Amino acid sequence: MNNGEVTQAAVKPVEGVNYPSVTRLDSLDFLRGLCALAVVIFHFHSWGGLKFPEAWEGFLAVCGTYGVSVFFVLSGYSLAHGYGDKFSDGIKVDAVLRYSRRRIARLMPLFGLVVLASIAGKMLTGAAVPDVFTILANLLLVFGFVDPGLSPVIGGWSIGIEVVFYVAFPLLIVMRRYAVIVVAISVFLSAWLSSIVAAQGSLEAAWVDYVSPANHMVFFATGAYAGFYLRRKPQWAPVAGLLGIACILSLIWIISAGADELAVVTGLRRALLVLLSVFLVVVTSRISMSGNPLFASLFGAASYPLYLIHPLVYFLGARFLPQATMLFLFLLLASIVLALLVDLLIDKPLQRRLKSAGW
Numbered sequence: 001m002n003n004g005e006v007t008q009a010a011v012k013p014v015e016g017v018n019y020p021s022v023t024r025l026d027s028l029d030f031l032r033g034l035c036a037l038a039v040v041i042f043h044f045h046s047w048g049g050l051k052f053p054e055a056w057e058g059f060l061a062v063c064g065t066y067g068v069s070v071f072f073v074l075s076g077y078s079l080a081h082g083y084g085d086k087f088s089d090g091i092k093v094d095a096v097l098r099y100s101r102r103r104i105a106r107l108m109p110l111f112g113l114v115v116l117a118s119i120a121g122k123m124l125t126g127a128a129v130p131d132v133f134t135i136l137a138n139l140l141l142v143f144g145f146v147d148p149g150l151s152p153v154i155g156g157w158s159i160g161i162e163v164v165f166y167v168a169f170p171l172l173i174v175m176r177r178y179a180v181i182v183v184a185i186s187v188f189l190s191a192w193l194s195s196i197v198a199a200q201g202s203l204e205a206a207w208v209d210y211v212s213p214a215n216h217m218v219f220f221a222t223g224a225y226a227g228f229y230l231r232r233k234p235q236w237a238p239v240a241g242l243l244g245i246a247c248i249l250s251l252i253w254i255i256s257a258g259a260d261e262l263a264v265v266t267g268l269r270r271a272l273l274v275l276l277s278v279f280l281v282v283v284t285s286r287i288s289m290s291g292n293p294l295f296a297s298l299f300g301a302a303s304y305p306l307y308l309i310h311p312l313v314y315f316l317g318a319r320f321l322p323q324a325t326m327l328f329l330f331l332l333l334a335s336i337v338l339a340l341l342v343d344l345l346i347d348k349p350l351q352r353r354l355k356s357a358g359w
Contacts, residue, residue, distance in 0.1 A: 025081065026289035027241075028074055029300025031281065035070045036303035038063035039155070040310045040335055044328050047314060058256035061264050066252075066277050068158050069219050073281040075162060076223025079169050084228045087173040096170060103166045104141065105359040109350040110342070111159055112139050114308045118152040121312065148211045154311035157211045164213045165220040172224050179225045186218035190274065198266035210265065222278045230282065241287035248280050298340065305347060306339035313338060 042064030045052060052060060086095045115138045122129050130138075130152050137143035143150050144160025151157055175182055193215040200206035209215065236244075255272050256264055263269060313335045321327050 025078065025285055026297065026300075027284045027287040028078060028281070029297055029303075030289060031284045032071070032074055032303045033299030033306075035067045035074075036306045037336075038067040040306060040332065042067065043154075043310065044314060044332060047318070048328055050328055055257070058259040058264065059253050061259060061261045062252055062256045062273065065261060065265055066273055068155070069216065069274070070277050070280060071158065072161070072165065072216050072219035073223035073226075073278055075165060076169070076172075076220040076225075077227035077281055077285060079166075080173065080224045080227030081231045083169070084173055084231070087170045088176075088228075091170050091174055099170070100166075101359045103163075105351065105354040107159060107163065108139075108141055109354070110305060110308060110347050111141065111153070111156070113346070114153050114312070115139055115151070115156070117312060118154075121315070122152065144213065147208070148213065149208055153308065155307060161211070161213045161216055165217070168217075168220070169224060172221060173228065176225065176228060179221075183218065183221050183225065186214075186221045187274075189214040190216070190218045190270070194266045194270045198262070201262075203261045203265065206262075218274055219277060223281060226278065226282050227285075230285070233286070235288050236286040238287055241283060244283040245280065245287075248276050248283065252276055301343045301348070302336070302339040305342040306335060309338060309342060310335040 042060050044050070045060055046064070083099055086099060115135070119129060119135065121127075130150070134143070134150050135152070137146065138151050138153070138156065141159070141163045144157075144162070144164045148157040148160035148164075151160060153159070172182065193209050193212060196209045197203070197206035197215075200209070203210060252273065255269055255276075259269060264273060314331050317327065317331045317334065321330070
């Protein structure tokens with residue numbers, strides 16, 4: 001999931017530390033937090049067998065699938081916003097090293113801890129434990145190049161894909177003059193894999209094809225090019241931006257009506273929802289949240305730990321508490337609070353240490 005830090009005021013790099021200054025877009029932080037929350041709600045709904053009104057089921061399926069897809073758009077957009085100039089004149093070794101260190105430092109520490117916690121959970125419950133090579137591939141963040149599905153972390157496949165996209169990002173910026181061709185190829189690959197997924201009858205049966213980086217490159221590539229070319233465009237009045245978001249969400253609701261997980265990631269729905277996912281990020285990026293930067297920053301910062309730890313919270317809680325709507329609400333609140341604490345007490349201190357060490 002994306003974690004390209006984005007705020008409207010420039011953040012000065014730490015004195016004497018060799019890493020690039022990054023700006024934040026508070027509205028995208030807020031959207032990132034909402035997407036993480038949408039994924040959590042969908043997972044808890046699916047795992048707990050909770051019944052929602054039928055009119056909500058299709059929209060929940062979109063939350064569970066495109067909540068992650070929007071992360072990829074956000075990733076491309078925010079990386080282009082913060083790092084686009086570093087590669088606009090070509091790929092230089094020092095810029096690549098600084099960029100790579102920062103990206104690894106952002107993902108690896110917390111993901112590694114959750115990988116180990118997930119393996120411990122599997123051992124305690126008697127579930128199958130991955131082999132040593134799979135564990136090492138996860139700890140080193142290279143599993144996405146082999147098979148993103150090879151992760152003991154539920155939802156970890158998206159982190160594997162994210163690393164693949166991080167590697168591709170400098171090349172996308174260098175090839176920005178051919179953006180239309182790159183996006184067209186990405187659209188073709190997604191449409192092709194979508195047809196393969198549809199033919200297999202269920203998302204579970206087609207999981208290997210669905211989690212292929214090629215199936216999601218369209219989100220990252222369009223996000224990166226939108227971020228590169230639109231970063232200096234003027235912002236909209238909040239009312240206009242919110243109306244735009246309301247229209248996009250209404251269209252998503254209509255398109256997803258009566259659909260299941262497979263239906264929303266295949267066919268014409270797939271094409272429309274890909275487009276709306278990109279529009280959602282672009283429109284949100286144009287909204288100023290200068291009045292609530294701290295809230296947006298906290299919400300965005302907690303999105304990564306929330307995405308990673310919510311399965312651990314759910315399955316631990318479900319072992320000791322009865323299945324009920326109140327359990328759903330309690331575990332949802334517990335996941336959010338724990339995510340905030342993990343960000344404050346674990347992830348942020350690790351990030352500060354790595355930055356002070358030159359990462």
